[in-house]
Amino acid sequence: MVSAVSAEADPVQKKAIAATPTDQLKPGDGPTTKVVNGTRTTVKENPSVIAGIRAGGGGPQGQSCTASVVGKRKIITAAHCMIDVGGAKSYIYGDDDLNTAGDETFKTKVASYKAHPKYTGPNSWQQGYDVAVITTEDDLPVPQSQWAKVAGSGDSALTQPGKSGVALGYGKTSSGGSSGVLYKATLPVNDANDCQVFNVRVNPDVMVCIGYNDGRVATCSGDSGGPYTVDGVIVGVVSWGASGCDRYSIMARLTNEMGDWAKKEIGGDPDPGDGKFTVGLTPNSGKVDPGKYISTTLTSQAGDQGPEDLQLSAGGLPAGTKAVFQPDAIRSGDSAKLTFETSGTTPEGSHKITITAKGASGAKTADYTLAVGEDPQPGGPKVTVSPTSGETGTGGVLKTKVTVTDGSGSIKLSGSAPGLTMNPMFFPQTVRSGGASEMSVFAPFNPGSYTVTITATDGAGKSGTGTYTFTVR
Structure with missing residues (x-):
């Protein structure tokens, strides 16, 4: 959190010990402090803010750092958040208080990151250049109009x-206080010459000194x-x-070439959604009860560059749910079975x-709508298999017999299984509400277990699904 602290100062203050303000800071480091200011705020008021999480992080849910959304899959943060501490990194969006798990609206892993090329390794924050741009695995749920703006050398x-x-x-x-709650505070920019109170030099070329000498x-x-x-522009990221x-x-100063570098990295990478192939899900929605599972088929087609290897992953899974790909890597043009395994705790x-x-x-x-314990499209067809x-x-x-209830108009049936x-x-193939159809499944010549997903689509475009499983000896 942004801290608001007071300290009993000696008439002549000693040089302060400088430290990166990550979760590596231990209670008891430095003088005891007491919160006297600072304002609670919300993600709604600051829609570009996002919480940095790492495996082994000291804050609630592993919170370790803070960052800002600056693109569709781009985040800006401090380089030392990525380099100086270990543990897998991810980001949680939409939660004002990480101490109560489950309030977040979105979580994504880090696909890749780039630290400023002059940030050369752990503790390089002492020389500056403490900025990094992250690419996330999933699209961030922040509209472009609310992405944070980043300063450059012209600012x-x-x-x-x-x-x-x-x-x-x-x-x-405070140094020994709690964390995980979003705070904000207003602080002035100072002349760097007045900020040489640390055992590390404040370099005005790459750093901005803000706040007060009494903290x-x-x-x-x-x-x-x-x-x-x-x-309204990010002119620096919290460094130390x-x-x-x-x-x-x-x-870390951004009103120089560091900001120019960050802006280039934010806008310079190819759009992660611009793959030269296509993917789809058949069906793209389904209903399952908590503790049960449901399957769909991921299909792909190669683009004009020819077949390429594809790694598959799922984001936005509800709590207690696993996505199992069979296989988890394919060649474009091939397909994979995807099963969503829910648990009794899945909401x-x-x-x-x-x-x-x-x-x-x-x-x-490709998006899949998973309805847990309810119809994926209220008022749409319901499928019963017997x-x-x-x-x-x-x-x-x-x-097997497939019976369809609810829905409107002519209802078309289709089925698929990897x-x-x-x-x-x-x-x-077409029935009306209350009607039934006989489904014939032609078993493959490979022994194993298979799941057929049956989709009923009515005249209004609403759909419902059911499943049929079979074993080939």
Whole structure:
């Protein structure tokens, strides 16, 4: 969190011990402080802020740093948040208080990141250049109009001494305080000559000194990478400060070539959604009860660059749900079975899951609507299968009755399952609400278990699904 602290100062202050304000800061480092200021705020008021999480992080849910959304899959933060600490990194969006799990609206992993080329390794924050641009695995749920704006070399006036800006973060409220709650504070820009109170030099070429020498308002552990904004533009990211969070706060300066570099990285990479192939899901929605599973088929087609290897992943899964790909990597033009395995703790409701296929030419996504414990499209058809399972030898034929209720107009039936050489057939293929059809499934010649997803689509375009499982001996 942004800390607001007071300290009993000696008439002549000693040099302050400088530390990166990450979760590596331990209670007791530096003098004891007491929160006396700082303002709670929300993601709604600051829609570009996002919480940095790492495996082993010291804050709630592993919170370690703060960052800002600056693109469709781009985040800006401090380089030391990526390089100086270990553990897998991810980001949580939409939660004002990480101490209560489950409030977040979105979580994504880090696909890749680039630190400024002059940030040469752990503890390089002491020399500056403490900025990094991250590419996430999934599209961030922030509209373009709300992406944070990043300063560059043409904005040097925004970091002149006397300017005032807002720091934002999920960090601690004191060196030994709690963290995980979003705070903001207004802090002035200072002349760097007045900020040489640390055992590390404040270099005005690559750093901005903000706040107060008595630390009555300061950034602290966990705020690292968070934005310092002047006139609506990020002019610096939280880099370091006093180990006790009781003196000035130091930002990585963006009103220079560092900002130019960051802006190039934000806008310079190919759009991750511009893969030279196509992917789809058949069906793209389904209903399942908590603790059960449902399957769909991911299909792909190669583009004009020819076949390429695709890595498959799923984002936006509801709590307690696993996505299992069989296989988890394909060649464009091939297909894969995708099964969503829910648990008894998976929340009921409609959940949008994004499936991503990544290849050498980029990435493409397809969405699946998973309804847990409710209809995926209220008022749409409901599918009942009887019997729900069967067994046969290789090349055999299985039959089952498919009954459709609700829905409107003519209702068309279709079915699919990974591994089948021929899609199921329905007699008749079109029914009306209350009608039934016989489904014939032609077993493949490979022994194993298979799941057929049956989709009923009515005249209004609404759909419902059911499943039939069978074993080939």
